[in-house]
Amino acid sequence: MTQIKAPFRPNGTKVAGVGGYRPKRVVTNDEVAPLIDSSDQWIRERSGIIHRRFAGPDETVAEMAKLATLKALEFANIEPEKVDLLILATATNPAQLPNLAMEVTHKIGATHAGAYDLGAACSGFSYGVAAASEAILAGDAEVAVIVGSERMSDFVSQYDRGTAFLFGDGAGAFVITRDEEFKIAPPVWGADGSMAEAICMTKSWTDFQAETASEFPSLKMEGQRVFRWAITEMVQVAHAALAKAGIQVTDLGAFVPHQANQRITDHIAKSLNLPEHVAIAKDGIQMGNTTAATIPLALETLMENNEVKSGDLALIMGFGAGLSYSGQVIAIP
């Protein structure tokens, strides 16, 4: 019988490029605060956030994803047409169809790339890193892009006291390629659907359609419940991700968790007993929570500020709506 030809399977994969896109308009706490009867100080104390960015009409999910992807490809010194898989992690595609990854490959000129959207909210980027890396390990692709891009400002109510000040817009990408060694460790992932309503939309599109005079659906979140889950469960996930990579916390050069809230980051970092030399991502302070885009944006900032160096090991970890999580160790390009 004729055998199916086995594809070439590389030994390992690596992050070859990192790139972010931050929308032009900076939105201060003073701008957000009056609509939720709050203040700059109140917001800083509860979230660490000083400002975030909101995308303008031209800064669509696909356009921001394109700009982040091109920056990451330039970093990796790879031409866009060499990309054979692009995964777009997003929770804020304003239309049910089409998915937006194909608009991104079209815009960058990756003419033969496969493209799909991946939905796991704030965990989406880490799930996507795994999916992109595994596609290369399986021999399905040589150059893969995972890009997180979000316009949270379209789906968060500016009048909701629990969420209005937390979220922001932006995009960030990794280029993933073959390598002789393993520079992306397997992920630790999970999901707990029993907590699905802890972060969700106020109603479904079909419910919205049924109520004509209805308020446009927006995001809602049980902040205390999510905080508690994050500061307890994510510590275990971090330990498990380190174990999967076969490293100790002392081997890390950087800790780049999803930028949900600085107080969550501080809590997890403290519980992990991170040594002094580990750089801790704090990009959320200037960007807010950009959902699937926080991890690449935060890593980009650490790299630009020379807080990390090439070859350092970073623990990246996403968590959020679902509730879902995914994290893994990568070598910084």
Added chain:
Amino acid sequence: MTEEQILSELAEILNEVAGVEASKVSADKSFLDDLEVDSLSMVEVVMAAEDKFGVKIPDEEVKNLRTVQDAINFIVKAQ
């Protein structure tokens, strides 16, 4: 544990996790308005209280704990 003992332990927890002066803590005080314990610090207080008193305080119960007395009542019942 008596109510007085619970109050004194709670005061210690509030001091440790939320920086509230222990002497300010009394049963009639509201966590948010009087002691300025914000919603996330309240979660930390609840987690510390669970450890200290060996009780389980479910997420949906946390919003009902408005005053220190509410917390004492819950702990007394749950023990």
